[in-house]
Amino acid sequence: MTIDAPLVVLRELGRDFDVSRPWLNRVLEGAPRRLLTAVDGVSCEIRRGETLALVGESGCGKSTVARLIVGLHSPSRGHVEFDGVRLSAGGEETARARRRMQMIFQDPYASLNPRWRVARIVAEPLRAQGQLIGRKAISARVAELLQQVGLSPEDGEKYPHEFSGGQRQRICIARALSAHPEFLVCDEPTSALDVSVQAQILNLMKDLQERMGLTYLFISHNLAVVAYIASRIGVMYFGRLVELADVGTLFVRPRHPYTRMLLDALPDLDMSGRARTPVAGEVPNPLAPPAGCAFHPRCPHAKDRCRLERPDLRDWHGGAPVACHAVEESRLPG
DSSP: OOOOSEEEEEEEEEEEEEOOOOHHHHHHHTOOOOEEEEEEEEEEEEETTOEEEEEOSTTSSHHHHHHHHHTSSOOSEEEEEETTEETTSOHHHHHHHHTTEEEEOSOTTTSSOTTSOHHHHHHHHHHHHTOOOSHHHHHHHHHHHHHHTTOOGGGGGSOGGGSOHHHHHHHHHHHHHTTOOSEEEEESTTTTSOHHHHHHHHHHHHHHHHHHTOEEEEEOSOHHHHHHHOSEEEEEETTEEEEEEEHHHHHHSOOSHHHHHHHHTSOOTTOOOOOOOOOOSOOOOTTSOOSSOTTTTTOTTOOHHHHHOOOOOEEOTTSSEEOOHHHHTTOSOO
16 A cells, blocks of 8 residues: 555635524624634645544534535635545536545444435445446446445345444445545444444454555544554644644654643553543633633643644644644643
């Protein structure tokens, strides 16, 4: 597997949601519109053939980034490029780029049509994109896909309710692979599954990536899962990337205080006796974001500058990119 030029590039990607009260209520009460910023200026690259994971607490914007990439939401600011094509430009070139990506959703119980047989579910992208014509060709492709994900061709005649959770996620993976995508956006694909089944799905995904040269964006809040499957990790907080590093670097030498707190929340199986600072405090109200660094109300190293000035994601002192004034000023303990 060759890691080459970036396949996906996010440039200052942002998304706001209007959470205002109905128009008539606002007029009668004199209330302004209220915007919730779910993603705020995310910039990064996903290299061809790698797995980039986005981690963070619930509500940090991970899934919104995923939906922006595949086109389920339109960006309020910034843009996404896929293999050099700007996806907001429209036209046939953008449509071709969109056909080269697919998404695997979090809940295999909700993402499959209960009234369709599995064969029809898996074949739907083929029919929608017109890649294969004729019942025989489509049936052969569906049988091949079901075998690739560890199911039987005969399973195509069954309905989703006849399968376990892990088997349903295998069907979702088969559907995502049916149109020969190069890039898969995986939005917490194992979080609804038992631990043993999670391991089977992760092994399947790694095997498919090696055999088919796939590129993954993997969304998760489970650091153990991310450590197993990812090449690089982006840590998100309050809609922004606060750290971006290779897996080995991030788990051994985390730089941002939030990343350190996330890792300190993991069980210390080695019983090293190292001092640990569990994740404390609450995520701020997204409708009333704090000034400066959004993490400063929870950060034990916050100073006046942190409360006034928002840090940029940059390489400080030759390390991995991190958005933190304390790192820039070398205020953190080693």
